[in-house]
Amino acid sequence: MNSSVSFHPQDDMLLDFSSGRLDDAPAMCISAHLHFCERCRSRVNQLTELGSEVFSKGAPVTLEHDALDKLFARIDSSQEYEVGDTHTASASTAAKHGIYPHVVEKLLSNEDHKPRWRNVSSSLKVARLFTGQNKFEVALHRIKAGGVTPIHNHGGKEYTVVLSGSFSDENGVYNEGDFILKEAGDIHHPVGAKYKDCVCLTALEAPIELPGILGWLMKPILRIHPA
Amino acid sequence: MNAILNSNMRKNAQRIKPLQSQDTPTGKRDDEWTLRLIRVAEHRDRKAFAEIFQHFGPLIKGFARFENVDSDSVQLSDELVQEVMIKVWNKADSFNPNKSAATTWIYTMARNTKIDMLRRVNRQATQSLDNEDYWHPVDEETPISELVRQRTKQTIHEGLSQLPPEQGDVLRKIYLEGKSQSEVAEDMDLPLGTVKSRVRRALDKLQLMVNK
Numbered sequence: 001m002n003s004s005v006s007f008h009p010q011d012d013m014l015l016d017f018s019s020g021r022l023d024d025a026p027a028m029c030i031s032a033h034l035h036f037c038e039r040c041r042s043r044v045n046q047l048t049e050l051g052s053e054v055f056s057k058g059a060p061v062t063l064e065h066d067a068l069d070k071l072f073a074r075i076d077s078s079q080e081y082e083v084g085d086t087h088t089a090s091a092s093t094a095a096k097h098g099i100y101p102h103v104v105e106k107l108l109s110n111e112d113h114k115p116r117w118r119n120v121s122s123s124l125k126v127a128r129l130f131t132g133q134n135k136f137e138v139a140l141h142r143i144k145a146g147g148v149t150p151i152h153n154h155g156g157k158e159y160t161v162v163l164s165g166s167f168s169d170e171n172g173v174y175n176e177g178d179f180i181l182k183e184a185g186d187i188h189h190p191v192g193a194k195y196k197d198c199v200c201l202t203a204l205e206a207p208i209e210l211p212g213i214l215g216w217l218m219k220p221i222l223r224i225h226p227a
Numbered sequence: 228m229n230a231i232l233n234s235n236m237r238k239n240a241q242r243i244k245p246l247q248s249q250d251t252p253t254g255k256r257d258d259e260w261t262l263r264l265i266r267v268a269e270h271r272d273r274k275a276f277a278e279i280f281q282h283f284g285p286l287i288k289g290f291a292r293f294e295n296v297d298s299d300s301v302q303l304s305d306e307l308v309q310e311v312m313i314k315v316w317n318k319a320d321s322f323n324p325n326k327s328a329a330t331t332w333i334y335t336m337a338r339n340t341k342i343d344m345l346r347r348v349n350r351q352a353t354q355s356l357d358n359e360d361y362w363h364p365v366d367e368e369t370p371i372s373e374l375v376r377q378r379t380k381q382t383i384h385e386g387l388s389q390l391p392p393e394q395g396d397v398l399r400k401i402y403l404e405g406k407s408q409s410e411v412a413e414d415m416d417l418p419l420g421t422v423k424s425r426v427r428r429a430l431d432k433l434q435l436m437v438n439k
C-alpha cells in the first residue's frame with residue numbers, strides 16, 4: 001500500500017459506491033483505488049457506519065409466520081458452511097496472493113475468459129477483462145516505459161486507476177493508486193514514465209453505436225468491446 | 228419447535244468448541260447483538276440465532292424493497308431475508324467483534340446480498356464478481372484506530388435523529404431504497420443540486436467524509 005495517492009474519486013462516487021448504487025465497472029475502479037488509498041477507505045467505512053445506522057432505524061416489515069422454521073429447515077438440510085458458494089471461495093483464494101487489487105486479480109483468474117494482451121501500438125498493450133456487464137469495456141492497459149499513446153477522444157466516461165508505474169498527461173503525473181476520471185469529450189494524451197512500464201485498470205463507457213459505414217469510420221482508435 | 232431445536236442442539240454438540248474466557252471480547256463492544264452473534268459462532272446457539280432473526284429479519288425485509296424488477300418483489304424480499312440470515316448463521320465465526328459491531332456486520336451482509344440478488348434478477352450474463360469482492364480492501368482493513376471508529380459510530384447514532392427531516396429523508400432514500408442522488412431528486416421532485424446539498428449538510432453535521 002502506498003500513501004502517496006493524490007488523485008481520489010469524488011465524494012459523490014464514494015457515496016454511490018457505499019450504497020451499492022454505482023455501476024459495476026466504476027465500482028471496480030473504486031475498489032481498486034481503495035486497495036491503495038487509506039483516505040478513501042476511511043471515508044467508505046464512515047459511510048458504511050451511516051448506512052448501518054439508517055438500516056437499524058428503518059421500518060421493520062412483518063415476516064411470513066413460518067419464516068424462522070423455513071430457515072432452520074434450510075440450515076438442517078444443507079451441509080454446514082455450504083452456502084458460501086465454492087466457486088467464489090476458490091477464485092478468491094487464487095486471487096489472494098496476487099500483486100494487484102483483489103477485483104483485478106479475480107477478473108484475471110477467470111478460467112472461462114482468460115484475458116490476453118494484444119498490441120494496440122508499439123508502446124501500448126490492452127487486455128480486456130470479462131466482467132459480465134455491458135455498459136463499460138473494462139481492461140488493463142500497459143504503457144511501455146517512455147511510450148507515447150495515441151491522442152484519444154472518447155464517446156463516454158473513462159475511469160482509470162494506476163496499478164503500477166506511472167504516466168502523465170496534460171493535467172498531471174499519476175502514480176500508483178491514483179484515480180482519474182475523464183468525461184465524454186475530454187481529449188488526452190497519456191505518456192508512460194521513463195523507466196518503468198505503467199499498468200492501469202480502465203473502464204471505458206460504451207458510446208452509442210453509430211449506424212453503417214459512418215459508424216465504423218468514427219469508432220475511436222481503442223474500439224469498445226464491453227464484456 | 229422446541230423438540231426440533233433440542234435435537235438439533237444435540238446434533239451440533241460435537242461441533243461446539245469449548246468457550247474460553249479469553250475468547251470473549253472484554254467489555255467494550257458487548258452490545259446485546261454482538262454477544263448473541265458470538266454465541267451463534269461459538270455454540271451454534273439456536274436460541275440466540277432466533278433472537279437475532281426476530282430483530283433483524285423484519286429490518287432486512289424493510290430494507291429489501293425491490294423496485295423495477297419483473298419478478299414478484301414480495302417473494303424476493305422474503306428470499307433476501309432467508310439468504311442473509313443463512314449467511315449470518317454460516318459465517319458467524321468470521322465475525323470479528325473488534326472490527327465491527329454486529330449490526331454493521333449484518334447490514335453489510337444484507338447490502339451485499341441485496342445487490343447480488345438485483346444483479347441476478349436484472350441480467351442473464353454470468354457475473355464475474357460478487358459484491359463482497361468489491362469490498363475486499365475495506366473488509367480486509369485492520370482497525371487503525373478502533374477509537375475513531377467507535378466515536379464515528381457514536382456521532383452518527385446521536386446525530387441521525389437530530390437531522391432536519393428533509394435531510395434524514397434523503398439519507399433513507401439513498402441507504403434504504405438504494406437510490407442514486409439523481410433518482411432521489413426525480414423521486415422527490417427536487418433539483419439535483421438541492422438533494423446534493425442536503426446530503427452534504429447531513430454528512431457535515433454527522434462529521435462524515437472528513438479525514439480522520
Ligand SMILES: [Zn+2]
Nearest residue numbers: 008037039040
Ligand atoms: Zn482515495
